[in-house]
Amino acid sequence: MADETGVLVVGEIRAGELDSTTRELLSIGRKLADGVARPLAVVLLGVNLENPSREAIACGAGKVFLAEHSLLAEGELDAAVVALEQVCRQVRLDIVLIARTEAGRELGPRLAFRLGVGLAQDAVALGVDESTKRLLVTRPVYGGNAMAVVTLPSAPQIATVRPKVFEAAGKDPGLRGEVVGMAVEIPDSVRKVRVLQKVTEQGAGTKLDSARVVVAGGRGLGGPESFKELEELARVLGGAVGASRPACDAGWIDHGRQVGLTGKIVTPDLYIAVAISGASQHMAGCSGAKLIVAINSDPEASIFKEAHYGAVGDWRKVLPAFTETVRQLLI
Ligand SMILES: Cc1cc2nc3c(=O)[nH]c(=O)nc-3n(C[C@H](O)[C@H](O)[C@H](O)COP(=O)(O)OP(=O)(O)OC[C@H]3O[C@@H](n4cnc5c(N)ncnc54)[C@H](O)[C@@H]3O)c2cc1C
Structure with a gap:
């Protein structure tokens, strides 16, 4: 194991900055990391990651694992899964948190399958069992008519977390953290989909997700x-x-x-x-x-x-x- 951490947040980057969902994961991640008395880290995949790395540290990440590779530049998921698996195998981990965004919904199950561990989807509350120090995931079941609290027997314990249920972590530029480069090998053959063009929705007016x-x-x-x-x-x-x-x-x-x-x-x-x-x-x-x-x-x-x-x-x-x-x- 090259490194050790307790809670690993899988970061998402939008327009060169940390996505708000990553900042939400960093805020709940901090509480969980304190609960298991282990460090909080974030992993960032892509290229030109200096700015989001600084942001992640200001949001409370003690460590930032950087997986930089040209095949990760466009956020292609096939390459991201391969890189993420390699990072998770190089780091000793208790908990992995992934935002249940469009990308996260796909990344979570694929990562869990590759690591041979369980996954709890769509967490709306997270805690740590005092006696066992294991993650407690509250998630909706029966089409949202009931809530179940589940634990995961495997390690690492992976959960995808519903956006907007946790406050985003504030930024404190005075916080210090370590940036660790991770070597990832991504063969060109994993690339099954290529991004040819990105079209931003020209939705009239305010975006639904952020509307007041x-x-x-x-x-x-x-x-x-x-x-x-x-x-x-x-x-x-x-x-x-x-x-x-x-x-x-x-x-x-x-x-x-x-x-x-x-x-x-x-x-x-x-x-x-x-x-x-x-x-x-x-x-x-x-x-x-x-x-x-x-x-x-x-x-x-x-x-x-x-x-x-x-x-x-x-x-x-x-x-x-x-x-x-x-x-x-x-x-
Ligand atoms: C697994 C699963 C996931 C789902 N996910 C979603 C989801 O993400 N989002 C979602 O919305 N639903 C979802 N649903 C469907 C959900 O169960 C409901 O069927 C749906 O929300 C009902 O939509 P509605 O309120 O528009 O329609 P209805 O239940 O048909 O209600 C229409 C309402 O309009 C009122 N009304 C009718 N005419 C008038 C009028 N002239 N003036 C004022 N009021 C009037 C009626 O009194 C009624 O209360 C999901 C269901 C399942 C099983």
Whole structure:
């Protein structure tokens, strides 16, 4: 073993900086590392990693393992899995944390398979068992209707962690850490997919994931044209439009707008749910909102159990008046 650490965070880099999900993992990773009384480290894959390395140390990583290779430059997953396996085999590890992002959802199971260990997916809470010092992973089961706490008998214990459930670690430029270069061999033959072009979504206005206000619509909207009214309210409030799964499945709005267990997790200051019943799988994506406002014609709709404010009525009548009032208040 070349090195030793307790908790290893698999870093993701976006536009040359640490992704916010990595900073979230570093904040919970610090607590877990303290719980097992072992160091916290991050592994970064790619090229030109000086800036994210400095950031990771400022966010609390005692050590940064750098796996630099030209085949990792475009974030291709086949190469990343090979590199990650090699790093994990060179370092003595208790726990590996991977953000459940698009890349993480694929990396987690592939890494666990290669290392021959177990994996707990979609952690929404993490802790350490006082007596055994083993990781305790809380994750949704039965489509989000119940929570299970699981442990992993193998080592390292790997968990993918749901974004936005932990606060991102703050940056303290005064913190010190060590940067360790890791030799990784990636044969060209592992490359099964090549990135030819990257196209950034030209989504109008604010991004759903980071919006402070989300106006979301459900099946009760009745069709795609109704989303125009939600867009108008979102525009007035400087927010983004979200949707329930049936609205996306019906093709009324892009799947990238889906909020919920199998969609995006959002934690805005204000979540306005229009004609959404409040199924647990939908609420899994928005219950972290500071304030939930629901508009629904059914007074018994379960959304009202979670909403802080609610209007019972036909959204076609409530929403235009609501938007107009907000517009007046903001003038
Ligand atoms: C494994 C799994 C994963 C899932 N993942 C997700 C997910 O990520 N996101 C998600 O959203 N769902 C998900 N679902 C589906 C989820 O269980 C619900 O079926 C879905 O959230 C319901 O969407 P809805 O509230 O838009 O529709 P409905 O449940 O049909 O509710 C429509 C609501 O609109 C109201 N309404 C109707 N007309 C009006 C009107 N004119 N004015 C005001 N209100 C009106 C009705 O009273 C009703 O409450 C998942 C399900 C499973 C099994």
